[in-house]
Amino acid sequence: MLLQHTNTQVRFDQQNENAEAYVLPFIEKTHAINSATRVLEVGCGEGGVLLPFLKRDCYCLGVDLAEDRVRIANDILKEYVDKGQASFIFKNIYDQDFVDQYANDFDIIILKDVIEHVPEQQKFIPHLSRFLRPGGQIFFGFPPWYMPFGGHQQVCSGKLASKLPYYHILPRGLYIRLLRMMGEDEVKIRDLAEIWDTSITIGQFERYVKEAGLKIVNKQHYLINPIYKYKFGLKPRKQAAFVGYIPYLRNFVTTCVYYTVGL
Ligand SMILES: C[S@@+](CC[C@H](N)C(=O)[O-])C[C@H]1O[C@@H](n2cnc3c(N)ncnc32)[C@H](O)[C@@H]1O
Numbered sequence: 001m002l003l004q005h006t007n008t009q010v011r012f013d014q015q016n017e018n019a020e021a022y023v024l025p026f027i028e029k030t031h032a033i034n035s036a037t038r039v040l041e042v043g044c045g046e047g048g049v050l051l052p053f054l055k056r057d058c059y060c061l062g063v064d065l066a067e068d069r070v071r072i073a074n075d076i077l078k079e080y081v082d083k084g085q086a087s088f089i090f091k092n093i094y095d096q097d098f099v100d101q102y103a104n105d106f107d108i109i110i111l112k113d114v115i116e117h118v119p120e121q122q123k124f125i126p127h128l129s130r131f132l133r134p135g136g137q138i139f140f141g142f143p144p145w146y147m148p149f150g151g152h153q154q155v156c157s158g159k160l161a162s163k164l165p166y167y168h169i170l171p172r173g174l175y176i177r178l179l180r181m182m183g184e185d186e187v188k189i190r191d192l193a194e195i196w197d198t199s200i201t202i203g204q205f206e207r208y209v210k211e212a213g214l215k216i217v218n219k220q221h222y223l224i225n226p227i228y229k230y231k232f233g234l235k236p237r238k239q240a241a242f243v244g245y246i247p248y249l250r251n252f253v254t255t256c257v258y259y260t261v262g263l
Contacts, residue, residue: 005155008046008072014230015048015112022226022236023112023141024052026258030217031108031137033058040106040131043114047073047088050110054080061102062088099130106131109138113227116142116150116200126212129263137217137262143225145199146251151175152195154231158182172196201251202244205259214261219244225256 005011024033031037035057041050044062046069053060054077064070073088080086091098109128118124128138143150151168153161161182168175175196179189202221209216221239228234239254 008069009076012046012048012072012076014227015046016051018227018230019049019112020052022258023049023110023139024056026218026220027108027110027137027139027260030260030262033108037107038105038133039108039110040102041110041112042093042128043111043117044073044088045069047077047086049112050086051077053108054086057085058108060086061106062086063091063093063098064088065090065092093131094127102131104131104133107133107136109136111139112141114142115140115205116145117195117198119198121198121200121204122208122211125208125214129212129214132263135262137260138214140205140259140261141256142200142205143256144202144205144251144254145169146201147253147255149255150199151192153192155191156182156184156188158184168192168196202254202257203247203251205257209259209261214263217260217262218258219260220258221250221254222256222258223253228255 027033033053033056037058039050039053039058039060041060041062044050044064047062050060050062062073067090070088070090074081077086081088109131115121132138146169148165153164153168156162161179161184167178170178172193176189176193179192206216221244222236223239224234224237226236229236243250243253
């Protein structure tokens with residue numbers, strides 16, 4: 001178990017640093033970021049991803065289904081909340097009052113390490129586009145399923161269970177049995193089984209985007225995910241571009257993908 005799994009300030013700082021160095025610059029390649037920009041982050045957690053956007057004077061709304069994380073975001077970013085530049089809410093974006101209030105309202109929507117936790121992504125991705133202003137873009141950053149730690153098994157408490165790559169791609173029942181044999185508790189096993197259920201590959205993601213009537217504006221695949229600096233002490237490395245065109249193989253050797261998509 002890593003420090004960021006138990007210490008919320010550490011997690012916030014890592015979200016902030018990573019967004020400042022990688023997420024914001026990637027989005028800015030295809031969309032202006034300034035005081036007129038309204039940003040929605042779905043699955044904002046502690047809100048650290050939004051801090052670089054707040055520093056650029058954007059209005060930011062963070063939503064999450066984890067109430068405790070939303071409370072932490074409100075605490076840490078109180079200065080911005082108090083002056084009306086940020087809001088963090090515990091909310092399901094399918095709720096009708098949320099749709100009524102925020103339809104066609106955002107220039108940028110961010111889902112960073114979130115889409116792989118969401119069920120029925122082929123329904124969720126088109127729903128997200130309802131919140132875009134004309135010319136708006138959605139950013140997705142996620143670890144594709146077949147990569148070495150695509151099951152998020154690094155969150156396991158056992159040394160072997162957290163360090164062993166690729167075993168998450170076993171059939172579901174076998175994977176769960178193995179986690180149990182390695183001593184993981186039932187809550188952790190339930191969480192990991194949920195990720196098994198919602199897993200998403202590069203090909204599936206691109207297909208859902210297309211089916212939603214959205215276009216890929218920009219993409220970047222990583223051999224070494226920028227957040228592996230915090231997880232494994234590794235230096236981020238971009239994936240060789242040609243690997244991204246090899247449909248099956250790319251999923252096994254790409255630890256993270258960034259996309260911006262738009263209408
Ligand atoms: C791995 S965390 C990522 C947090 C943050 N975006 C980051 O980059 O560190 C995933 C977050 O997504 C939230 N989440 C999952 N499904 C969601 C949904 N349908 N709507 C809103 N939040 C969701 C979870 O509660 C969790 O806080």
